[in-house]
Amino acid sequence: MKLKPLFIYFLLTITTLSSVFAQQSKTNDRYPIIPKPQNLIPRKGEFVINAQTQIVLNNDDEQLKTAVGFFTDLIEPSTGFKLGYTSNKDKNVIVFTLDPGMKNEEEYRIAVSSKIIDVRSKTAAGAFRAIQTLRQLLPAAVEQKQVTSAVKWSIPAVVISDNPRFDYRGLHLDVCRHFFPTEFIKKYIDLLALFKFNTFHWHLTEDQGWRIEIKKYPKLTTVGQWRPETAVGRTTTDTPIMDRKYDGQPYQGFYTQDEIREVVKYAQDRFITIIPEIEMPGHALAALTAYPELGCTKGPYEVAKHWGVFNDVFCVQDTTFTFLQNVLTEVIDLFPGKYIHIGGDECPKVRWEHCAHCQAFMKENNIKDEHALQSYFIQRIEKFLNAKGRQIIGWDEILEGGLAPNATVMSWRGIEGGIAAAKEKHDVIMTPSPYCYFDHYQADREKEPLAIGGFTTVEKIYGYEPVPEALTREEAKYIKGAQANLWSEYIGTTEHVEYMVFPRALALAEVNWTKKESKNYNDFVERFQKQAKRLDVLNVNYAKHILKTTSTTTAK
Structure with a gap:
């Protein structure tokens, strides 16, 4: 008889937990926002957008107009509604207000009722992030490019206060091993914007191809964009020469400066900064093929046709620095952001060790060894860029020899x-590659397309914590955020890019945005089920492994 109260308590606990889980599931269905907002208070009712809905701008700010223009342009094709502007309506309006009292540059607050949507943010960037939240709360059909009938364009009533955990939230794309056209780059940027990334890292130069037009050095694209053929299968610098396989097809592609300006403007209108990467001192074979005098052996060189790390790198000489400074001057003119990525990774020292120019240079400048020579190289480029008002980013090898x-x-x-x-x-x-390299396998490799290796699932990425435990609270402030990288050795089509990036990018979006104590993987998967329908409408070839897992679990 003494067990009866305990049994009743147990039943009440189970009932309560079941109720909580059911309520959370209902919330996820009604508010399937990715990344998860910091604070969300559900409300009853909904705001319905119709032909009479109007916009109120409480600030005469050009960037705010750009952000709101994105929203009106988004919904017009699918709804048929061209939302106008007003200044004195108090119902059936969407109101945008800039509030300088907010702390974070991307912070926003949304209050949705049946009469009004009130959006407040410190900056236009915050307003744009708020718009992505509203977008995700609308039916997925809003993404269609033709008028869709029989859809109620409703946004559920809610109060949201939100801001990012990290200021830097990046996604990278290598367009050198394989090239992707500007229209796809724009689509990629659109998807970054949808999930509140704010940085696109554009990897533009490599051993296998130079992809950016430089007016002063035309051979970088007339010669450096071409490789004679491309590796088939897992053919790398480690593959014995007799076992290497190629497709026999010349490969090319580069972006004109006009195309780059167009993409940069496109990203700016979506409040995304583009960081260009110009690799140095290694990963330089395409540039050396175009201008062999920049290498230690003086050539001849060939644009790399397989993958791996190559010994031929930029020779450390004054003519090399003149060349790179001229290249970077044109790059600076194209990309207005404060950062220029200069690579710095995987630079073998063997050519420098046997190069008379490099050894003489080291002696003249009192440089003790080749690691210090790389540090000198990076620091000299940094001084040039700093003088131009820019800062450098480099891979962690730039730590070698002194940062x-x-x-x-x-x-x-x-x-x-x-x-x-x-x-x-x-x-x-x-x-870090175990969590942030999206060229890794994401499921059973026997059933997946060829990848570089590794095993990085959506759940593994979701569980990643960017701030290492080894750092003190003060040191942790220097961790600005996380970025995922997609290297394209084994990724030759835009469809394959999408398959490797999504939905893994959504998991990283939540790592970067949401407080770690608010994260929950099962909760994330529930919300993704709704956003997957949006990706379907957007014609994104995303991987569906976590949907299949969810379906199996539900069936059980």
Whole structure:
């Protein structure tokens, strides 16, 4: 008889938990926002957008007009409604107000009732993030490019207060191993914007191809964009020569400066900064093929046709620095953001060790060894860019031989580089390959397309914590955010890019945006089920593994 009260307590606990889980599931269905907002209070009712809905702008700010223009342009094709502007309506309006009292540059607040949607933010960027939240609360059909009838264009009533956990939220794309056209780059940027990324890292130069027009050095694209053929299967520098296989087809592609300006403007209108990457001193074969005098052996060179790390790198000589400074001057003119990525990774020293020019240069400048020579190289480029009002970002190898004074480090070979840089009070972007390399397999490799290796699932990414435990609270402030990288050795089509990036990018979006104590993987998967329908309408070839897992679990 004594067990009866305990049994009743047990039943009440189970009932309560079931009720909580059911309520959370209902909330996720009604508010399937990714990344999850910091604070969300459900309300009864809904706001319905119709032909009479109007916009109120409480600030005469050009960037705010750009952000709101994105929203009106988004909904017009599918709804048929061209929302006008007003200044004195108090119902059936969407009101945007800039509030300088807010702390975070991307902070926003949304209050939705049946009469009004009130959006407040410190900046236009915050308003744009709020618009992505409203977009995700609308039916997925809003993404269609033709008028869709029989859809109620409703947004559920809610109060949301939101801001990002990290200021830097990045996604990278390598367009050198394989090239992707500008229309796809715009689609990629659109998808970044939808899930509140704010940085696109555009990897533009490599051993396998130079992809950016430089007016002063036309051979970078007339010669450097071409490779004679491309590796088939897993053919790398480690593959014995007799076992290497190629497709026999010349490969090319580059972006004109006009195309780059167009993409940069497109990203700016979506409040995304583009960071261009110009690789140095390694990964330079395409440039050396175009201008062999820049290498230690003086050539001849060939644009790489397989993958891996190559010994031929930029020779450390004054003519090389003149060349790179001229290239970077044109790059600066194209990209208005404060950062220029200069690579710095995977630079073998063997050519420098046997190069008379490099050895003489080291002696003349009292440089003790080749690691210090790389540090000199990076610091000299940094001084040039700093003088132009820009800052450098480099992969964590730039730590070798002493870090450039104002450099930001991307920690990719694990977390150690990030820890070391943060302890030296350098800004850090965490992008460790076990969690942030989207060229890794994401499921059973026997059933997946060929990938570079690894195993990085959506759940693994979702569980990633960008701030290493080894850092103190003060040191942790130098961790500015996380970035995912997509290297394209084994990714030759835009459809394959989408398959490798989505939905893994959504998991990282939530890592970067949402407080870690508010994250829950099962909760995320529930919300993704709704956003998957949006990706379907947007014609995104995303991987469906977590949907299949959910379906199996539900069936059981």
